[in-house]
Amino acid sequence: MSAPAPSPLYSDKTRSASASSLLITPTVTHVLAALHPRKPKQRTTFLALVLLLCFSTYLFIANSASLSPSLTMHHSESSADQLALALQTIQNARLAEVSNKHGSARKSHHNIKIVPLKLDLPQELAAVTSFLASLPQNVIPHTVDPSIPIDPQLVLDFDTRGPRAQEEVRAMVEDVWLRNPVFLYSKLYSPPSREIKSVLSQLHLRPDPTIIDVDIRDDSEILTAMLKRLTGVTELPVLIIGGKPVGSLEEVKALEKSGELSKLVTEAGALINGAKKKKHRK
Incomplete structure (x- = not known):
């Protein structure tokens, strides 16, 4: 007795699934294969790799969290230093300008010759x-x-x-x-x-x-x-x-x-x- 012919709906789904499976990249295929190891030895290796990956991810996140405040603090300190340096530069420029004015005034004052008063x-x-x-x-x-x-x-x-x-x-x-x-x-x-x-x-x-x-x-x-x-x-x-x-x-x-x-x-x-x-x- 022969098997019944598949329905047209089922045939369309099957063809769609087959077409989708062809689009899976080789990398994803390898990952899926790794998730279903065939031998106990391979399962153990896989678990070890997963644990190592999780531990590495944890260390990376922890280090990033611990380094972020210091980086932020360092950035803040650097910005504060730059601001202080800019203010000091402006202040020095103003002091130099005032000093030059006073120096010019003193120089002009010294250049003025005081002529003694003479009476006729x-x-x-x-x-x-x-x-x-x-x-x-x-x-x-x-x-x-x-x-x-x-x-x-x-x-x-x-x-x-x-x-x-x-x-x-x-x-x-x-x-x-x-x-x-x-x-x-x-x-x-x-x-x-x-x-x-x-x-x-x-x-x-x-x-x-x-x-x-x-x-x-x-x-x-x-x-x-x-x-x-x-x-x-x-x-x-x-x-x-x-x-x-x-x-x-x-x-x-x-x-x-x-x-x-x-x-x-x-x-x-x-x-x-x-x-x-x-x-x-x-």
Whole structure:
């Protein structure tokens, strides 16, 4: 009795399975063969290999887990070191820039030449007059040579080496003659000095003339020689109006007679008969 013919569905499945089995790679075939060893000796070898593979996998995973924190820490430490190095580099660059600026400023400061203040004759006359008129006890030091320009630091009350020294000199000159429009360097025991004092007294000036009797001062010799160099007047008394020396007694009398003396006094800022009017008000 012959076997029944396979159904068409079964035949299709069989052919499909056969086709799929042909697609299996030789490597997979060997693995499948190894999973079903035919002999006991082969089974033992297979189990040993499996155990060795599992143990190796465990060791690899364990080592990877243990190495990962250290690698991460090392990476973190390396990043931190790089960041610190970058910050240090920036800080060093800034410090170098600041140092260069200060160095340039110091260099520029050293390159600036400080020129000592030099006074011309009118400025020196104003400086000496301002020094003597500011305080009665001010005297010219005995070490000063009257034949040469005086050291400005001896008679000026500001820094003569500062950047604004020239401006302060101009302000000093203006101030001293504004405060003392009529100034007389005289001698206490001298007929010419008494005559000029009498002329000024008759004008009744306001402010009053500033008078210094040179012959009774401790620095009389130095001051007399200095005034001769600064004003060109060879003998005391020396009358100064508005910062300009008028001349000898004869010249003063000539100016008084022509009316020029009153004009010069008024232009200098003094008020004629001002003191007399002030007395009448009292």
